[in-house]
Amino acid sequence: MSLKSQAVSGVKWSGASMGVMTALQFVTLAVLARLLSPSDFGLMGMIMVVVGFAQAFADMGISNAIIHRQDATRNQLSSLYWLNIIAGIITFCVICASAPLVVEFYHEPRLHNLLYLTAAIFLITPFGQQFQILMQKKLRFNELAKIEIATSIVNSVVAIVLAFSGFGVYSLIWGQLAGTSTKVLMLFSTGWRNWRPGFHFSRHDLSNYLSFGLYQMGERSINYLNSNIDYLLIGSMLGAKSLGYYTLAYNLIIRPSIMINPVITKVAFPVFSRVQNETDRLKRGYLKVLQLLSTVNLPMMIGLAVIAPIAVPVIFGEQWLPSIILIQILTIVGLLRSTASIVGSLLMAKGRADLGFKWNLVLTITQIPGLYLGIKLGGMVGVAIAYAILQCIYAIFNYLVLIRILLGPCLREYIQRMWPSLWTSGAMAIAVLFSGIFLQNMPYLPLLIIQILCGAAVYIGLMMYSQKMFVNEIKDMIFNEGVTVAK
Template identity: 30%
Template sequence: MSNQAVAINGAKWTTTATVINTLLSFCQLAIVARVLEPTIFGLVSICTLVLNFFHIFANLGFTNSIISKQENDKKILSTIFFASIALGFTMGALIYLSSGFVVDYYDEPKLSHVIKVSAITFPMIYTSQIYWNLLQKELKFKILAVIEVIGAVLNIVLTVTLAYSGFEERSIIYSQVIFTGVKTFLYILLGKNLFTPVWYFKLGEIKDHLRFGIYHMAEGVLGFVNGNLENIVIGKAVGIKELGLYTIAYQLAVFPITRLNPIIMQVSYPIMAKMKDIDGLKRAYLKIVDFISFCNYPLLSGLFITSSSVVVLIYGADYEGSVQLVKIIVFVSFLACVIAPASSVALSRNKPNLMFYVNLISLIVKIPTLYFFSQAFGLIGIAYGYVITSLLETIIVFYIVNHLVGSFLKKLVSNILMPISFCLIMVGLIFLYQRFIGNTGLIHLIAQVIIGGAVYIGLTLKYKLSLSEMLALKKSL
């Protein structure tokens, strides 16, 4: 099967799973937001912050090294497996012990229980991670999709049930623990045909993986701080409730890219890792950016222009303070569409250190920028600071991609100008509707969505992709 056929088949299964997960996650958030107040989302956001930090060290960075090096040696995989289990229990213990420090920092006693309970997930995740790696390496996207859907269904059922039963912040944490356990079981059950560990453990024999993983983990640490610095600042300096408002705004503003981009990255990276042709990598990067931007830009533009209606209708009047934040943070997502595939390019060229340097430079700039804007403009200022540092990161990433695959910027700009133009026309027409017809209530929101969708699809059919080409693509899927 050709790379294109594999990519199409993988994208089909991954897209199906992501669409289902997206709808379920959206429904879950909309339902529980009616029950749980912003402060609870602030608590969960802090807990997630702590967990995500420790997740950086998952498998010592082996996730991408196994794929990049196409590792098949059972002894090496067994060493990685046992090292991961030991690391999982170590991380779980560290999280449990760190709960007191987090409580003292944020002065919020409720954090102690949710963090301690969440620590249980780490031994499970680290035990099953190698099976997820191998399933992805072998392009078993159907199996991965099925597991993701099962986990998503279980998560929404548990979360909503517990939230309406009065468990408050524990409803989200308890459901995560249970569905993590179920997914761990399924990864091992369905991946055991690819790998059965043997009693073998020699760290010296995985030094190449460790060397690869050191930069990857270092990049992850810096990326974590870069991506969550504003949450750390808000939770401490502004307040837990404000952090809840920011969390809702951030989740909504990055919602399209966090759902679509992983589909593309999950399918494309294992294929790109097999490529040794630099021109092929450049073409792959440009095609991925073209696809991501064409799919995401209309969603992000629509969210920008309709956010005042969307936030209140979905989450309720208590979250009206998130509207302006959404309008600002959405520009971070615009930039993320063009830089997201760069990581796959760097890893495919066996250069994980380059993305480490990107995050290091970005962090050095971000700390004083967020401090200045938070002091001058408060919560809104932090969002503006986030956009500015994201723009700097985009410039640096473009420089690195140019270094890895050669000149590409002219072609990239040519590709994204079309969806940007379509989006400007779409936003303009929706603005006119809001100005002269109405912008309050579900009916007007539905009308704006229909107008925006019709305009973008119509322009796409005329100037980007004809109906016959779309039908041919559908047939190939």
């Protein structure tokens, strides 16, 4: 199968997987939001900041190093496999040992046992991690899609059943553990047929991978830190309940792009890596991905911001009303972050993890005082506003410092790729707002359904009318494998 066909097939399977998972997780969130309190979600938010940060260290950047390098030997892969397991054990011990410090930072004694239980993820994940990376490198996204869907189903079912049974925040953690165990078992059984780690470990095998991976680990760690400073500050300064409101808003407006964008970026990285020395081809691929991401993300986020005042009480309940204003402000953050996410694939494909590390270090240094000032002046809303302002500034420098260096000047093409989805999303938002005004006396549930249908009809109609060629390319990609990011 050609690189083009493999990439398109990867996008289709990853897209199907993420579509199912996004829908399933939205339903799960809606159910759990009515069964659990904002404080429960806040506690889970505190825990996941710690776990997510630890994951960057546990991986050590090895996953992306394996994809980037095209000449890995069996002995090297075996050494890396056992290194992952050792790193997982060390990470588990570090989290358990640092639990008292985390409790003190958040002023939340309930975190003690929750952290010990959640840390078990790091004893499970390493056994399947390398099988997943090798499947991703070979663009076997059809198998990965099935595994991800099964994982999401198990996670959701366990969490909902336990929440109904009164387990509170523990239902979220046991759901995570059940999903992780399912994923590792399926990865192990699938990957074992194609590659088996040998009983071999040598430091010599690791040197080249760690030289790339350590920069990548640093970049991922700093990136994760600056992406979660808001969680750290709100949790520490305002408490679990406020963080719960913020977590719901974040999950609704930013989490979908975090799930949807990897549909493209997971495929784009290995494809970009194969054409890393062909700048013109890489530039065309980047702009194609940018247009695709903006076409999906912009209407979804802008539409959610418009319908939030009705959608939140209808779907999640009255207890979550403080999240509405946060959703609307964080829309700006979501829009800018979603279109910037593909730059990470470019950096890794070009072997410039060092540049990504330096960039994220600068973001972290500037973001901490900005968000701290926001939370001191305006609490939850203040930190959301500060986050939005900072993202606007970062978007400008993201082009000047990263994109222009990697691909050359392309601002005009950048704007041209973004503009169609931007103006059509704006028109969609106006149509949804007017439908709400005209039907304001209607009960919330039917009004919400009408607004969603109205917005979808306007956006799809305008895109089909004004962007026929691009819409046809997407249709060809889905049905005929006619387009790819590496075209």
